[in-house]
Amino acid sequence: MSDFLGFIGFSVNNFGLLLDKTIEHLAISSTALLIAIVIGMPIGLWLGHIHKGEFIAVSISNLGRALPSLALIAILIGVVGIGFTNVVIALIVLAAPPILTTTFLGVNGVDRSLTQASRGMGLRGWQTLARVELPLALPSIFTGLRTSAVLVVSSATLAAIAGGGGLGDIILNQVAYGMSGVIAGALWVAVLALATDGLFIVLHRLVTPAGIRSRTKKRVDGPLAAPRVDDASAPEEQGVLTSR
Amino acid sequence: MTAIDLEQSSSIVFDAATKVYAGQPRPAVDNLSLTIEAGQLCCIVGPSGGGKTTTLLLVNRLVELTSGDIRIGEQSIHDIDPIALRRSIGYVIQQTGLFPHLTIAENIALIPQILNWDKARIRKRTNELLELVGLAPVETFAKRYPHELSGGQQQRVGIARALAANPPVMLMDEPFGALDPITRANIQDEFLSLKDEIGKTTIFITHDIDEAIKMGDKMAILQDGGVLAQYGTPEAILSHPANEFVERFVGEDRGLKLLTLRTLQRALEQATNRPVLMRRSEIQASNLPRIPETATMQAALSLALNSQSTAVIVTSENGLDAVELSVQRLVELGSTTTAPPKTSRARADA
Amino acid sequence: MSVTTAVEPVIPDYGQASECVVNNGAFCVDWFVQQWPTVFWPALVEHIGLTLIAIVIGFVLAFLAALVAHRFSVAAAPLNGIAAVLYTIPPLALFILLVPFTGLSVLTAEIALVAYTLLILFSNTLTGLNNIPADARRAAVGMGLTRSQILKRIELPLAVPAIIGGLRIASVLTVSTATIAAFIVDAGLGSPILKAIQSPFNTQFIAAGALAVLLAFAVDGLLVLLGRGLAPWALRRRNA
Ligand SMILES: Nc1ncnc2c1ncn2[C@@H]1O[C@H](COP(=O)(O)OP(=O)(O)OP(=O)(O)O)[C@@H](O)[C@H]1O
Numbered sequence: 001m002s003d004f005l006g007f008i009g010f011s012v013n014n015f016g017l018l019l020d021k022t023i024e025h026l027a028i029s030s031t032a033l034l035i036a037i038v039i040g041m042p043i044g045l046w047l048g049h050i051h052k053g054e055f056i057a058v059s060i061s062n063l064g065r066a067l068p069s070l071a072l073i074a075i076l077i078g079v080v081g082i083g084f085t086n087v088v089i090a091l092i093v094l095a096a097p098p099i100l101t102t103t104f105l106g107v108n109g110v111d112r113s114l115t116q117a118s119r120g121m122g123l124r125g126w127q128t129l130a131r132v133e134l135p136l137a138l139p140s141i142f143t144g145l146r147t148s149a150v151l152v153v154s155s156a157t158l159a160a161i162a163g164g165g166g167l168g169d170i171i172l173n174q175v176a177y178g179m180s181g182v183i184a185g186a187l188w189v190a191v192l193a194l195a196t197d198g199l200f201i202v203l204h205r206l207v208t209p210a211g212i213r214s215r216t217k218k219r220v221d222g223p224l225a226a227p228r229v230d231d232a233s234a235p236e237e238q239g240v241l242t243s244r
Numbered sequence: 245m246t247a248i249d250l251e252q253s254s255s256i257v258f259d260a261a262t263k264v265y266a267g268q269p270r271p272a273v274d275n276l277s278l279t280i281e282a283g284q285l286c287c288i289v290g291p292s293g294g295g296k297t298t299t300l301l302l303v304n305r306l307v308e309l310t311s312g313d314i315r316i317g318e319q320s321i322h323d324i325d326p327i328a329l330r331r332s333i334g335y336v337i338q339q340t341g342l343f344p345h346l347t348i349a350e351n352i353a354l355i356p357q358i359l360n361w362d363k364a365r366i367r368k369r370t371n372e373l374l375e376l377v378g379l380a381p382v383e384t385f386a387k388r389y390p391h392e393l394s395g396g397q398q399q400r401v402g403i404a405r406a407l408a409a410n411p412p413v414m415l416m417d418e419p420f421g422a423l424d425p426i427t428r429a430n431i432q433d434e435f436l437s438l439k440d441e442i443g444k445t446t447i448f449i450t451h452d453i454d455e456a457i458k459m460g461d462k463m464a465i466l467q468d469g470g471v472l473a474q475y476g477t478p479e480a481i482l483s484h485p486a487n488e489f490v491e492r493f494v495g496e497d498r499g500l501k502l503l504t505l506r507t508l509q510r511a512l513e514q515a516t517n518r519p520v521l522m523r524r525s526e527i528q529a530s531n532l533p534r535i536p537e538t539a540t541m542q543a544a545l546s547l548a549l550n551s552q553s554t555a556v557i558v559t560s561e562n563g564l565d566a567v568e569l570s571v572q573r574l575v576e577l578g579s580t581t582t583a584p585p586k587t588s589r590a591r592a593d594a
Numbered sequence: 595m596s597v598t599t600a601v602e603p604v605i606p607d608y609g610q611a612s613e614c615v616v617n618n619g620a621f622c623v624d625w626f627v628q629q630w631p632t633v634f635w636p637a638l639v640e641h642i643g644l645t646l647i648a649i650v651i652g653f654v655l656a657f658l659a660a661l662v663a664h665r666f667s668v669a670a671a672p673l674n675g676i677a678a679v680l681y682t683i684p685p686l687a688l689f690i691l692l693v694p695f696t697g698l699s700v701l702t703a704e705i706a707l708v709a710y711t712l713l714i715l716f717s718n719t720l721t722g723l724n725n726i727p728a729d730a731r732r733a734a735v736g737m738g739l740t741r742s743q744i745l746k747r748i749e750l751p752l753a754v755p756a757i758i759g760g761l762r763i764a765s766v767l768t769v770s771t772a773t774i775a776a777f778i779v780d781a782g783l784g785s786p787i788l789k790a791i792q793s794p795f796n797t798q799f800i801a802a803g804a805l806a807v808l809l810a811f812a813v814d815g816l817l818v819l820l821g822r823g824l825a826p827w828a829l830r831r832r833n834a
């Protein structure tokens with residue numbers, strides 16, 4: 001228990017170290033995330049736009065989920081050696097699939113009548129993509145970004161085993177930092193992951209077009225007052241029962 | 245608290261039934277009083293938002309009355325446990341509400357199962373109902389899932405399910421509203437023939453005035469705000485609309501609609517001076533279009549129009565007798581055979 | 595106590611080793627076969643154990659929580675919030691943070707693994723329970739089913755595809771995350787990986803990693819079959 005509370009002292013005394021490691025952690029994470037976006041998003045956009053490759057676009061995420069990050073980093077040690085590159089590559093492999101999949105699902109899922117209407121208005125394919133499909137797919141895309149960002153920050157903790165730096169250096173080095181240091185590092189990275197999650201929740205809100213934000217729920221004295229009809233599960237019903 | 249006696253067909257009485265939804269300025273159903281005789285089918289028609297669905301939901305207590313009372317048979321619905329009440333009421337809705345994870349047979353068997361009927365009885369009842377609603381061969385339909393049926397077939401299952409425990413009362417909310425005109429006409433005809441067989445007191449909601457005229461023993465016309473504009477037989481309402489709203493609602497062609505309610509046979513029976521029977525030779529010589537006396541007045545006029553003739557020959561059921569009716573005479577019969585007004589007016593001032 | 599696992603020599607005896615092993619080739623079949631009974635098979639069995647226990651306990655907890663949230667909708671947001679926080683904390687950090695309380699033990703590993711399954715199992719179950727089409731619910735209430743009859747006969751069966759969907763994701767994730775448990779207990783497929791980190795030996799990494807991936811797919815496939823058995827009606831329907 002004293003070990004556990006010792007993290008406070010450690011954080012105060014080694015604030016500079018924690019800050020350095022956090023910056024390192026964020027550097028690895030954001031590099032990997034950016035590259036994953038650059039790889040995953042265009043493919044997702046394009047496949048979604050032409051409505052092809054659903055099977056691949058979706059299975060790649062399932063595959064990614066099954067891949068243990070620890071094994072991936074370890075295997076890459078043999079391929080690219082130890083260090084930053086190794087870790088970044090591993091993180092890209094983990095982060096790109098969710099981005100690709102959600103981008104695909106977002107774009108592919110845009111109501112066909114809307115894309116047809118915009119074609120009918122004389123927009124070109126890429127204009128339709130940029131002005132209709134992309135904005136409507138943004139909420140879905142940001143869901144994927146959120147998943148990937150948290151996954152990256154989380155997995156970057158393992159970077160230390162391949163000499164990639166970051167907060168894992170502290171967590172996995174009890175010999176040098178003691179149990180208080182290990183706990184402090186773990187807490188620090190937990191907060192970092194939660195903050196990342198929070199950041200992307202906020203971004204998700206911001207990018208959701210006002211027109212498709214879910215309406216605020218109104219409780220009504222409905223015909224199904226008991227047992228309750230879940231408002232979200234019955235949008236049409238809700239419309240019938242409350243409109244006018 | 246007792247359930248309604250299942251063997252007995254019961255009347256439904258609305259007694260100043262009023263519903264004001266929480267937070268709504270106006271009532272959805274306003275001081276509604278009417279009586280539906282046991283075994284009769286009452287169609288409720290009215291504009292969208294006129295309170296039709298609310299009226300129905302008040303009966304099975306999916307919505308609770310704000311004031312007034314509703315009685316089924318002699319019992320106030322307040323004196324019946326809601327679950328028992330609902331089990332003694334068949335409920336059919338437009339969207340069918342079939343359970344997607346249950347087969348057709350399982351959908352129908354749900355309430356009997358809950359009522360602990362034995363297996364053999366449930367199977368017998370299910371097969372009987374599937375046949376009754378025209379889903380034969382029974383074995384093929386019984387094992388399918390709802391999504392493997394057409395809209396019309398699903399609607400039939402909905403009706404069969406509602407009938408499963410043989411409830412004395414049926415509530416039907418636009419049951420045929422989502423069907424195409426041909427399917428709709430077929431299922432209406434079948435339901436009408438089935439209706440006499442099962443003899444249940446039924447409230448049937450529809451948007452469609454023609455459906456109401458066709459299906460209803462009585463019609464209740466609701467106007468905006470859930471106010472009863474008129475209650476009576478279709479004939480009475482068509483021939484004597486209580487106010488301007490009803491007149492507009494039933495349509496300018498109400499004279500023609502009335503003709504759909506009359507068979508030639510009935511019109512001739514009630515005619516003051518009946519036309520003379522034609523001789524055998526006259527019938528054979530004539531090339532006027534022929535129509536059986538079981539057809540409606542409207543069909544006879546339509547036949548005259550289509551064949552561009554000024555008269556039609558009406559033949560008796562055995563095909564031996566016939567009379568000639570001119571278009572002029574048809575029109576006279578159509579306008580004089582209307583029944584005397586027998587309507588109860590609610591708020592005739594409106 | 596030590597959090598980082600002790601490093602033991604992995605590559606056995608260079609004298610008898612094949613050329614592949616000596617050169618650290620991509621995948622030395624002979625070595626893998628030789629190590630299977632002593633290293634990989636036990637690790638695989640441990641891994642299955644770790645995962646299975648976590649999924650079963652996680653499912654029971656999440657299922658009960660979802661029933662509560664379904665019945666009392668005010669509880670849904672807080673329960674979801676707790677599960678979401680647990681899910682977001684990096685696995686390694688969560689394992690470590692538990693060590694001061696439950697030590698370097700299997701218990702610690704299981705607590706963390708269970709914590710990971712909760713969000714997905716909870717939200718999928720709840721979504722599934724709320725999945726009943728509005729018209730079906732109206733019909734169910736209208737025909738006089740009680741609340742518990744609706745739950746048992748309509749809502750739960752309709753939730754099966756969503757629940758199985760949640761179990762599939764949660765178990766695949768757990769198989770993968772359980773490798774990280776090796777940082778605190780010498781068990782599961784993460785163990786041979788960590789042991790080889792100091793003197794990287796490709797076959798060891800690839801074999802352990804591949805076994806984890808194969809295990810994940812096998813579990814996933816079994817759950818798909820289970821879903822088909824439990825919800826035959828959903829076979830030809832697209833389900834969320
Ligand atoms: N649960 C509810 N809460 C508040 N108001 C409601 C509710 N249900 C219905 N209303 C209102 O009550 C009025 C009557 O609605 P109702 O559904 O009974 O009409 P309806 O005649 O069935 O209409 P439609 O033909 O469109 O089905 C409408 O103004 C409607 O908005």
Ligand SMILES: [Mg+2]
Nearest residue numbers: 296297298417
């Ligand atoms: Mg309605």
